[in-house]
Amino acid sequence: MYQANVYRIMIASPSDIQEEINVAVEVLNSWNNLHSEPNKMVLLPLHWSISSYPASGKHPQKLLDKQVVEKSDLLVCVFGAKLGTPTDTEISGTVEEIKEQRKAGKDVMMFFKKNVDDISSVDPIQLQKLKEFKESVKNEFLWADFTDTKDFKQQLNNKLQLYINDNWGRIVFGNKEENGLSIIESLSDFDIERLKNWANSRSTRSYHHDFLGGRSVYNVGDVAYEVTTGRERAEWDEFYERLLSAGFVDVERYDSHGNPVYKLKKTAYDYVDGIKTEK
DSSP states (O other), X not given: OOOOEEEEEEEEOOTTOOHHHHHHHHHHHHXXXXXXXXXXXXXXXXXXXXXXXXXXXXXXXXXXXHHTXXXXXXXXXXXXXXXXXXXXXXXXXXXXXXXHHHHTTOEEEEEEEOSOSOGGGOOHHHHHHXXXXXXXXXXXXXXXXESSHHHHHHHHHHHHHHHHHHHSOSEEETTEEEOHHHHHHTOOHHHHXXXXXXXXXXXXXXXXXXXXXXXXXXXXXXXXXXXXXXXXHHHHHHHHHHHHHHTSEEEEEEOTTSOEEEXXXXXXXXXXXXXXXXX
């Protein structure tokens, strides 16, 4: 058992987006499996289909705002070729959710799909409204465009980790604060050796390749480590998790097989320089 902060992430979209909703939930669940315990953090997906309940007395969108939007810590909005159905006060339900989130001072991440799977199903009026909305918010939002569900999955993985690093990287429980320092103190001698090799390399990146027969090669800067057992692979996963938690690396992108490519941050170089100074 471990104590963790729970961050509720609402996934919003018009009705033409379906697969991406499932992908977003998959990304959040995958992040929890890999990073929840070392980061003392849980990402809880919210969506009207699983997080709302029948009620009455107000416009349906206002009920959803109360039941779901108000509870969310981060809103992830995905648009395809529609802006959505108007509410009693806004041009679409998704737009209302965005405005409610921003009114509460909370963040919104927006993703726009560049390619339409079935052009014959596109409503030109809805597509025009979406274009007008995108143009109207260009000075207020930094969004990401994606091509397909695979691209969306990789981008959400990457952007979400960057957001967490900048906004939720420090965890506080009562009077006890847990940050990168406790993670740094837990680094093993082998962790530090790998980190020093990485910091002294010409390349700032680390990645791995899997080969037939269960063999893997982990490239850390200019140094390659061969891995042959599941236990060794699990240890490497934990190594990267410790570096992420300490703020030493970021996930720069994901390769064609969905494996993360890590990039060393300045804080890691400063830490390695500090080790040299101590000696």
